[in-house]
Amino acid sequence: MVRILVADKIAEAGMERLRSATGVSFDVRHGLSPAELAGAIGEYDGVLIRSAVKITRETLAKPGRLAVIARAGVGVDNVDVEAATQAGILVLNTPDANTISTAEHTVAMMLALYHRIVEAHTHVAGGGWNRAVYEGAQLAGRTLGIVGFGRIGRAVAQRALALEMKVIAYDPFVRGETTLNGAVALAQNLEQLLRDSDCVTLHASLSDETRHLIGPAQISLMKPSAKLINCARGALVDEPALASALNSGQLGGAAIDVYENEPPKGSPLLTAKNVVLTPHLAASTAEAQLRVSIDAVEVLLAYLLQGEVRSAVN
Numbered sequence: 466m467v468r469i470l471v472a473d474k475i476a477e478a479g480m481e482r483l484r485s486a487t488g489v490s491f492d493v494r495h496g497l498s499p500a501e502l503a504g505a506i507g508e509y510d511g512v513l514i515r516s517a518v519k520i521t522r523e524t525l526a527k528p529g530r531l532a533v534i535a536r537a538g539v540g541v542d543n544v545d546v547e548a549a550t551q552a553g554i555l556v557l558n559t560p561d562a563n564t565i566s567t568a569e570h571t572v573a574m575m576l577a578l579y580h581r582i583v584e585a586h587t588h589v590a591g592g593g594w595n596r597a598v599y600e601g602a603q604l605a606g607r608t609l610g611i612v613g614f615g616r617i618g619r620a621v622a623q624r625a626l627a628l629e630m631k632v633i634a635y636d637p638f639v640r641g642e643t644t645l646n647g648a649v650a651l652a653q654n655l656e657q658l659l660r661d662s663d664c665v666t667l668h669a670s671l672s673d674e675t676r677h678l679i680g681p682a683q684i685s686l687m688k689p690s691a692k693l694i695n696c697a698r699g700a701l702v703d704e705p706a707l708a709s710a711l712n713s714g715q716l717g718g719a720a721i722d723v724y725e726n727e728p729p730k731g732s733p734l735l736t737a738k739n740v741v742l743t744p745h746l747a748a749s750t751a752e753a754q755l756r757v758s759i760d761a762v763e764v765l766l767a768y769l770l771q772g773e774v775r776s777a778v779n
């Protein structure tokens with residue numbers, strides 16, 4: 466009998482799949498403190514998490530029988546993958562399940578910014594009707610720069626092309642002059658992309674190399690009217706630098722779904738000008754949460770019951 470710890474809340478469809486598996490017992494223990502998690506984790510063969518639970522080197526100090534961590538989602542920055550690897554623990558994620566929802570949220574954020582939806586809503590809900598003040602701008606004809614051209618970056622590109630935007634991309638792992646059958650021009654470096662874009666959207670994973678990828682030096686390369694979208698990971702952006710560029714008018718706007726600390730208590734972005742904020746919502750659709758829960762349980766069971774490794778990150 467394999468033992469699984471469900472340490473984060475996942476959708477009912479994934480729980481149902483777990484209940485129907487044979488040879489598996491599981492405990493649902495949400496909200497464990499770091500010390501409680503570290504004390505309990507070694508009693509299980511597998512642990513299932515989303516983004517709320519952090520698995521650090523300390524969590525894995527007494528790994529016991531733990532063989533696998535399954536992350537229902539894409540980003541594994543809440544898991545110390547190096548510590549897991551050293552302890553011989555496999556880390557799995559669900560790379561496909563969130564793609565469409567995250568791409569749609571990115572486009573929604575871009576539309577909200579350019580068409581000033583949030584400000585206009587607040588104005589009308591407050592009894593106002595000043596149409597001239599809330600004049601927006603079209604996306605069509607503008608250049609979208611996509612940083613990180615994996616699954617989500619590509620899905621954003623396809624949607625932006627349908628909105629008649631010009632799309633350029635930068636990803637150190639994608640070579641050539643163009644991609645997506647010539648529809649997307651590849652910038653040779655981040656600096657070129659920042660200079661040439663009207664709007665920049667981030668779709669890179671967070672690592673030591675990408676932390677604060679966008680700071681004062683990078684912001685100074687962007688057009689004064691440019692806008693920044695971040696639906697990837699908060700720490701890709703130096704938040705005080707972005708807030709100060711928004712407040713001084715150096716940048717035209719930003720739409721932010723993710724923060725260096727979540728919730729972003731005290732972040733200067735909360736009070737910055739020309740900003741649209743959402744609470745790490747991009748993958749929180751019914752469809753994406755259903756798929757991540759099923760995919761995470763499937764990859765976990767495939768490994769624990771059949772020794773089959775799917776979507777490993779280490």
Ligand code: MLT
Binds near residue numbers: 515539540697
């Ligand atoms: C992901 O990495 O899958 C998304 O950001 C959603 C999440 O963290 O749960």
